[in-house]
Amino acid sequence: MTLDIPVADEPKSTANLMPDAQIVTAVRHWTDRLFSFRVTRPASLRFRSGEFVMIGLPGEGGKPILRAYSIASPSWDDELEFYSIKVPDGPLTSRLQHIRPGDQIILRPKPVGTLVLDALLPGKRLWFLATGTGLAPFASLMRDPETFERYEQVVMMHTCREAGELDYGRELVGSLRHDPLLSEMFGEGFAERLLYYPTTTREQGARMGRITDNLTSGKVFADLGLPPMNPAEDRAMVCGSLAFNVDVKAVLEGFGLAEGANSEPREFVVEKAFVGEGI
Ligand SMILES: Cc1cc2nc3c(=O)[nH]c(=O)nc-3n(C[C@H](O)[C@H](O)[C@H](O)COP(=O)(O)OP(=O)(O)OC[C@H]3O[C@@H](n4cnc5c(N)ncnc54)[C@H](O)[C@@H]3O)c2cc1C
Numbered sequence: 066m067t068l069d070i071p072v073a074d075e076p077k078s079t080a081n082l083m084p085d086a087q088i089v090t091a092v093r094h095w096t097d098r099l100f101s102f103r104v105t106r107p108a109s110l111r112f113r114s115g116e117f118v119m120i121g122l123p124g125e126g127g128k129p130i131l132r133a134y135s136i137a138s139p140s141w142d143d144e145l146e147f148y149s150i151k152v153p154d155g156p157l158t159s160r161l162q163h164i165r166p167g168d169q170i171i172l173r174p175k176p177v178g179t180l181v182l183d184a185l186l187p188g189k190r191l192w193f194l195a196t197g198t199g200l201a202p203f204a205s206l207m208r209d210p211e212t213f214e215r216y217e218q219v220v221m222m223h224t225c226r227e228a229g230e231l232d233y234g235r236e237l238v239g240s241l242r243h244d245p246l247l248s249e250m251f252g253e254g255f256a257e258r259l260l261y262y263p264t265t266t267r268e269q270g271a272r273m274g275r276i277t278d279n280l281t282s283g284k285v286f287a288d289l290g291l292p293p294m295n296p297a298e299d300r301a302m303v304c305g306s307l308a309f310n311v312d313v314k315a316v317l318e319g320f321g322l323a324e325g326a327n328s329e330p331r332e333f334v335v336e337k338a339f340v341g342e343g344i
């Protein structure tokens with residue numbers, strides 16, 4: 066199901082803004098449990114592609130309900146984009162899923178996070194490994210030319226249970242491969258530098274299987290014509306559930322890669338896509 070709600074001509078209200086308020090400019094529903102939206106960007110907000118901020122809505126009694134959200138747009142964009150789950154009885158997303166252009170949301174302009182280019186050593190290939198809404202930080206990094214200045218190849222592996230849950234990422238990668246600005250910056254062969262490996266695990270699809278399995282079996286390397294992951298050439302960023310992150314970390318360490326951080330760049334970095342065991 067895809068529902069486009071056009072950008073409002075005029076925000077419903079620019080008066081009486083809440084503290085840290087931003088105005089919703091566009092909303093798109095991808096499935097009954099996933100949507101993306103764009104908001105105005107605070108003039109003072111500087112962030113590194115891949116970081117997250119706290120966003121939310123006013124709660125009962127005036128105390129805001131705030132949650133961590135990866136910024137899905139790149140650092141150069143005039144607006145901010147987010148890619149969100151809809152948790153049926155979630156304190157925030159049960160309400161956030163109903164936002165419309167012109168509405169206000171709260172956005173605390175203090176970006177942080179580990180999924181930043183500076184937390185990795187230079188290398189040849191950068192792997193983005195995501196499940197579900199864990200794609201969001203990579204939607205930012207894939208749109209940042211600096212990613213392609215630093216790495217010859219970028220591989221986006223995204224796995225969801227069902228095919229429809231891949232649509233946001235699929236559409237984004239498709240548009241980036243034909244992006245005139247990126248092609249102008251990096252030449253006609255740019256499309257081959259952004260490799261995409263989407264898989265489903267519970268619905269039949271063109272490619273299937275968990276990211277961990279496709280790495281350990283070597284299937285992804287064979288399918289993409291790449292050598293097995295190795296610490297001399299490969300770097301990785303990981304974003305999914307806690308269980309996914311733990312399992313991928315072990316796989317990457319098996320290939321000889323070590324976990325880094327902003328303060329100590331190494332071969333891979335990890336961040337949770339959400340807290341908890343799942344809905
Ligand atoms: C660093 C970080 C970055 C995050 N970035 C995003 C993002 O870009 N997009 C996004 O949708 N969420 C993101 N989250 C999760 C987000 O903070 C909220 O948990 C989510 O919006 C649900 O809020 P809620 O109040 O409705 O429900 P909560 O009470 O927060 O969660 C209810 C239940 O839903 C599960 N859940 C929460 N978020 C997800 C999810 N994204 N996918 C699957 N299950 C989930 C939780 O495990 C919990 O069991 C991020 C979390 C962290 C820690």
Ligand SMILES: NC(=O)c1ccc[n+]([C@@H]2O[C@H](COP(=O)([O-])OP(=O)(O)OC[C@H]3O[C@@H](n4cnc5c(N)ncnc54)[C@H](OP(=O)(O)O)[C@@H]3O)[C@@H](O)[C@H]2O)c1
Nearest residue numbers: 196197224225226266267275276277306308309312343344
């Ligand atoms: N996705 C849906 O259609 C759907 C619908 C309603 C409710 N929910 C609920 O929403 C919650 C979150 O669902 P989600 O689909 O966003 O996230 P998820 O359960 O983390 O699954 C997302 C993807 O990650 C894979 N995965 C999970 N754990 C992994 C691990 N340790 N190593 C490697 N791959 C792993 C899953 O494969 P597997 O399929 O092999 O586990 C799936 O393809 C769940 O509690 C679920 O019950 C989901």
